[in-house]
Amino acid sequence: MEASPLRHVPSIDRLLATEAAQKWVGLYGRDLVLEALRAAQGALREAILRGEPMADLEAAALAYAEGRLEAYIQPTLRPVINATGVVLHTNLGRAPLSDEVLEAMRAVGEGYSNLEFDLAEGRRGSRYVHAEALLCRLTGAEAALVVNNNAGAVLLTLAALAAGREVIISRGQLVEIGGGFRIPEVMAQSGARLVEVGTTNRTYVRDYEAALSERTAALMRVHTSNFRLSGFVAQPALGELVALAHQRGLWLFDDLGSGTLLDTAPLGLAHEPMVQESVEAGTDIVTFSGDKLLGGPQAGFILGRRDLIERLRRFPLTRALRVDKTTLAGIQANLLHYLKGEALQKIPIWQMLSLSPEAIEERAKALVRALGPAGARCDLWPGCSMVGGGSLPEESLPTTLIALPAGEAEAQARALRLGQPAVVTRIAEGRVVLDLRTVLPREEPALARRVREVIGE
Ligand SMILES: *Cc1c(COP(=O)(O)O)cnc(C)c1O
DSSP, rough: OOOOOGGGGGOOHHHSSSSSHHHHHHHOHHHHHHHHHHHHHHHHHHHTTTTTOOOOHHHHEEEEEEEEHHHHSSSSSSSSEEEEEEOOOOGGGGGOOOOHHHHHHHHHSSSSOOTTEETTTTTOGGGGGTTHHHHHHHHOEEEEESEEEEEHHHHHHHHHHHHTTTTEEEEEOOOOOOOOOOOOHHHEEETEEEEEEOOSSSSOOOHHEEEEETTTEEEEOOOOTOOOSSOBBBBHHHHHHHHHHTTTTOOEEEETOOOOOSSSSSGTTTOOBBHHHHHHTOOOOOEEEEESOEEEEEEHHHHHEEHHHHHHHHHHHHTTOOOOOHHHHHHHHHHHHTTOOOOHHHHSSHHHHHHHHHHHHHHHHHHHHHGGGGGGEEEEEEEEEEETTTSSSEEEEEEEEEEEOOSSSHHHHHHHSSSSSSEEEEEEEEEEEEEEGSSEEEHHHHHHHHHHHHHHO
């Protein structure tokens, strides 16, 4: 009878004694190496039973184990190159951060800080003071509070200030923002009662007025962010809603979504509602995101009347939405870019949004040249970059796309995603296309290398 072919599978002891395994023990620790070697033995046995020819079983086991070890230590969250041309890509982490923001986060993260410590008095302080003065100075607001994200800001505002009472909102603004954030559902979660007025396309001030009652807490406006109604549409001006609310002793809540401190119109985009405009119109609470057009770390900003912000600060849910010290440090550094008038030059998303089509075309040509002979099989196409992040839907900026050589576009895109670093692209007209607007200049050499790996020389 023939002995089992499995008897040739090298033992754990033998594998562990190899020079390679000994080196891994130093790098990864003995437990992880043992786990990888056992997995390698298992894979080898299966391959043998399938009848796969294998010349050197030890080498095969070690190669498999090495792959396993690399996979174990590979972080699941890692940098990717965004070649989609969508500047605020929520799935890709929204805003890349400026050097100054990263430096501030590092400085506060690597040691202790005065997060909740008053250095002048030598006693307990509040983490909520840190970005407040800057936010107020930049926007004209009386007071400000920073929480984890804008979804949290909206939930907190409604829960703390309107639970058990009614909030009036236009049917044209009962939107779903994405990621399951639906205004009616958030309202239900908060305990505030939604009173819908008007129609999907047209709502007038008199509709709000007719819905007022002694149960009303506030009027709310929501920026419809990622969708546009056009044609026979009407919404009252913010100032009209503020006037009505104040006349009746109520407060007006404006959820701006992205919000912006810089005007988007000079970039050739539609005008995205600005935080300063909302404050100027007299809104009592305005909320917006830290990582959409603000271009900083993830956060939710709540600005407005001092007495209302004070109530929010004392509300228990605030504790559950609080931001970390590194986030606060990053927010301050990001806001400083606006204060110093250098936001367009220093904040990555604003740099990307303000890149000229000519500058992108130059970079696209240079990248194609860097591909060597393979570059000749690529094409440059005129195309569009998108803002994304729920801001400015249907708005685009002219760009130059690099179309990779015709082939199995889905397979090419997958290969680009799966290598190191991962590259995320779009497919247009059956070709993989790269938009360099969202690629950081320092990423271009790595991008060229990855493209060469996938399309060959
Ligand atoms: C994006 C958005 C939100 C959610 O903001 P996050 O910071 O992503 O939590 C809420 N409301 C509107 C109108 C938005 O556009």
